[in-house]
Amino acid sequence: MSKQMWKGSTLMAPVPVMLVTCGDFQKPNIMTAAWTGIVCSDPPMAYVSVRRERLSHALISRTGTFALNLTTKELVKAADFCGVKSGREVDKIKHLGLSVSLGSNLCPLLDQSPVSLECCVVKKLELGVHDMFLAEIVAVHAEADLLDEDGKLHLERAGLIAYSHGDYVELGKTLGTFGYSVRKKERKKECKKEHEKEEKPVRRAAARRPLSKKRRTPKSGR
Numbered sequence: 001m002s003k004q005m006w007k008g009s010t011l012m013a014p015v016p017v018m019l020v021t022c023g024d025f026q027k028p029n030i031m032t033a034a035w036t037g038i039v040c041s042d043p044p045m046a047y048v049s050v051r052r053e054r055l056s057h058a059l060i061s062r063t064g065t066f067a068l069n070l071t072t073k074e075l076v077k078a079a080d081f082c083g084v085k086s087g088r089e090v091d092k093i094k095h096l097g098l099s100v101s102l103g104s105n106l107c108p109l110l111d112q113s114p115v116s117l118e119c120c121v122v123k124k125l126e127l128g129v130h131d132m133f134l135a136e137i138v139a140v141h142a143e144a145d146l147l148d149e150d151g152k153l154h155l156e157r158a159g160l161i162a163y164s165h166g167d168y169v170e171l172g173k174t175l176g177t178f179g180y181s182v183r184k185k186e187r188k189k190e191c192k193k194e195h196e197k198e199e200k201p202v203r204r205a206a207a208r209r210p211l212s213k214k215r216r217t218p219k220s221g222r
């Protein structure tokens with residue numbers, strides 16, 4: 001690779017495209033945010049950076065709450081609309097035929113999103129044109145249809161999207177799972193040992209044997 005050096009900018013991709021709900025039940029609002037993410041596992045914490053002139057900035061500052069609603073391909077047009085129109089000009093939720101329910105901290109949550117993270121602001125950092133709202137995630141609301149009989153959440157079925165260099169993109173195929181690089185090595189080692197023990201004709205038979213479907217999932221240390 002031969003890289004050119006440019007001046008500092010926000011060129012990071014992909015980034016989330018999140019539908020941020022805020023305000024109250026009487027006057028809920030929704031805006032799209034890409035400058036958002038998780039910043040701590042315990043306590044679970046997130047942030048969203050919002051420009052001071054946005055209606056959402058005034059609402060989050062007033063209530064101290066917001067919700068991060070994961071965006072699906074069904075919501076992609078709504079996400080773009082909520083990112084170019086202000087709640088000052090149009091009631092975006094009504095206009096788009098969306099609806100909200102109240103979370104435990106009385107923050108509006110988007111009904112059409114499969115997962116909503118309810119957040120309570122702990123700090124507002126003035127960074128520059130954006131203020132960063134640092135918040136604790138006090139509750140998670142997950143779509144029951146995405147849970148299997150063991151209660152495992154299948155987010156891969158939700159049709160989630162991301163934002164990459166100006167494009168809204170659907171998430172693609174799984175290339176690995178958490179910790180798979182280590183598991184693969186262990187598996188390779190085991191296979192090598194097995195092969196070393198076996199006689200030549202047996203080794204050919206083993207090569208045709210299908211791999212075990214059993215998958216070990218190590219605990220995430222994130």
Ligand SMILES: Cc1cc2nc3c(=O)[nH]c(=O)nc-3n(C[C@H](O)[C@H](O)[C@H](O)COP(=O)(O)O)c2cc1C
Pocket residue numbers: 017029030031032033034035036049050051053054055056057079080082083084085086087088130163
């Ligand atoms: C993909 C996308 C990402 C955006 N990310 C942010 C963001 O992280 N922070 C921000 O202040 N504005 C962001 N915006 C712009 C706001 O969503 C937009 O100004 C919106 O109209 C604000 O709505 P409001 O005035 O109702 O709060 C983004 C827009 C788009 C389309």
